[in-house]
Amino acid sequence: MDNLHKDFEQGFGKGKVVELRDSDAYLAKHGVRFGRARKTKTQRVAWLWPNWIPLGGLTFLCGDSGIGKSVLLSALIAIVTRGRKFPDGAKAPRSQVVYYGIEDSIRAALVPRLKAASADLDRVSIVEPDFSRTDTHGPLFKGLPEGIAHVAEFVRDTGARLVIFDPLADFVAGNTDLNDEAAVRHALAPLMRLAEEKELAILCVRHLNKRSEAKALYRILGSSAFAQAPRAIFAVEQDPEREDGRLLLCLKSSYAKKPAPWRFGLTAGRNGVVRVEWGERVEKEAAEAMAEAGEITPGKLEEACEYLGKALSHGKANASIVLRGARDHGISDMTLRRARKKLGVKAEPYWDETSKKLKGQWIWIAGKEEP
Template sequence: MDRLSVVDFLSKQEKEELLAEAGGEKKKHRTRQATIVSLADVEPEEVPWLWEPYIPLSKLTILEGDPAAGKTFVGLAIASAISNGRGLLAQDGRPGPPFVPGNVLYLTAEDGLADTIRPRLDSLGADVKRVFSVLPAADGENVSLADVVELDLIAAQIKPRLIVIDPLQAYLGAGIDMHRANETRPVLSRLAWLAEKHKCAVLCLRHLTKAPTGRAIYRGMGSIDFTAAARSVLLAGVDPADEGRRALVQIKSSLAPIGVAIGYTLTQKEGFLWAGVSSLTKGDLLAGDRILVDEEKTALREACDFLQDILADGPVDSKQIKKEARKAGIAEKTLHRAKSQCGITAKKIGHEKWVWQLEEAF
């Protein structure tokens, strides 16, 4: 099925005006007129919330985690709650008061609507008449966040209370490098404009980087500008000591104090269930990365010790070393890392034979 593009029904002038309003390309010969305002003329406003203090309205929120964390289930659980007006947990871990149901625009690039999204929404009790998505175009391309004109018109039709983008990197648009701030910043600005204009929350799902870093807030994939632009950042993860325990932990909140961690379970029998307040922390959820790093360091030390022992009496044929390493349970990749870091040098003997030896022996 081809995606119906509402932009096709706009005149060229209308497209240019809408794009200019969103902060996109300037109209030809357009001179930007700065507007100066005194803060005395600005009326203070309270922050409106979709789910206090986790997801503000009219702002960007990021939900990040590893694939096994169940980010999409969390996103769908939030979307389901919005669609039927109940089910979001309060700070005591109990369901909050019911609210007016709202529409949801759920953009998904990794899961099928018929075989994954709809069954999961049904299991969560969603009012699926209030949940919408956008089909890819005939060429297979998804709607792009860079195409703010189309997104604006889609939002005008659906009037969503929540827009979910799953995952964020799939909708950045062709040619956008998510690691370059100068390329992602304009996209984020237009997305923030969209949230503000339609008074809806925008929830972007993002994967974590594979390389652990010192702080949880830097673990999300791509430019740090994503984190900077979001008013709230949520981390979904699994307790490495108990895979049955999962939690949603807020790691950034610019508009309110950090909320309590919210637990959830995800099982084949019961599906997704909220589990009240959780004692898990962001450190707990990322501890698995530290465990892996520690395991890698231990394996590297063992490989270095192995090389020091086998080469103690002089050069050894590299093929023999690799054979003995396999017997010792040392991966070849780890062996080569140990070779480069532990003072081991290779030298060619004759036409085909290579030997390894302790560096000082050459």
């Protein structure tokens, strides 16, 4: 009789609890930990930003190009380096930040935005890869997964609790196929282990693809592993009620109930540097509407495009009137926004020629449809 049948004869398959060997025995033999759930020590989840950014795991920040992801990062860095409060009132643990970025964006955008946000620049350490530095084995700078060595060293030397990759794809080894699930998991695995071991928040920026009919969670560029590996994912979307407004939406939260979205605006200072102005929490009904917006079908989008094309048949129209008409036709604001993007519709403030003043309204101008 084989071992399986012996186990059943002894009652293993009949509800009897059989005593297991010590977990180390299984670890030495099979390379796995194996034991009873009752003997497993539970662990409380620690947070950098409660319900949004956990410590001990990866968090992804996603959004279309130019939507304001990096501006939001500057605001979050300022909160963490100063130990200020997040928009919901939760106080950030004051910490060092390690930022992986590309040279041009650092000098032209990141540092000016950090200054505009009043971040503590002495608590921000910037990593700039120099790909021209080589040895006999090639470039000195190694991308993930091999590059985990320098990430761990910078965390150790600074004592940082927040590490940012902006964008993540620039710091993954060049021979990694970002559309291959196994390759992506292999690249991210050491980053996930480091986050857990050091109780770090590792925040990675990813772009979205142009599949406007798909849910935002499935629009993250590359393999599905990019949506599966993070413990939390949030996205920046256009606020349908304000041209200069944005919505911060939680797409995934493995450790907590998804928090309600937050509104924020992008405001330019005297020197033209853009910064975040936090708004209010979106009410539950609005939050549900935003979630539904990710389920736009090709038919709904086509209907919105057809309506918008007719509304702008004369070249331009008052945005408020077009919005009101769309709602009357059962077209949501988010669907209309995606139709605007697809048709290349531009917006500009309404200028009254008689009074020579801006009237606080917006005009939508017909554009060129995306290919």
